[in-house]
Amino acid sequence: MQRWQGKVALVTGASAGIGRAIAERLAREGLKVAALARRQDRLDALRDALPPERREDFLPLCADLRQEDQILAAFAAVRERWGGVDVLVNNAGLGRKSPLATGSTDDWREMLEVNVLARHSVTALL
Helix, strand or coil: CHHHCCCEEEEECCCCHHHHHHHHHHHHCCCEEEEEECCHHHHHHHHHHCCHHHHHHEEEEECCCCCHHHHHHHHHHHHHHHCCCCEEECCCCCCCCCCCCCCCHHHHHHHHHHHHHHHHHHHHCC
16 A cells, blocks of 8 residues: 555545445545545544544545536545545445336436446546
8 A cells, every 4th residue: 555655546435334434444544535425524524533644635525426517526626635636436326226117217317327427427537
């Protein structure tokens, strides 16, 4: 991990589960971390759980990845603060128990927006 110290990582889905664990570990290992998620309070709690010397290099960014303008604003904030992104952990995703043939169109639209379109938009900005 030494070769990544000081590099910038952007982690989507960073407020819970695997995304939170990855964002926390990268921050503790010395990377600058931009953590994206929909719940600002959870991102702030993650930042506050870090050792004080790592908090300055942790940027909690509230963003709904279904909203392209929010993705663009998050990347602009990272560029302004650190110049760009070196590592992308495109972790955000969701699933609904909704059968394709009989399930809710809204459920499928949401899954496609987060799991496919948002991943494309985030990756395209690198």
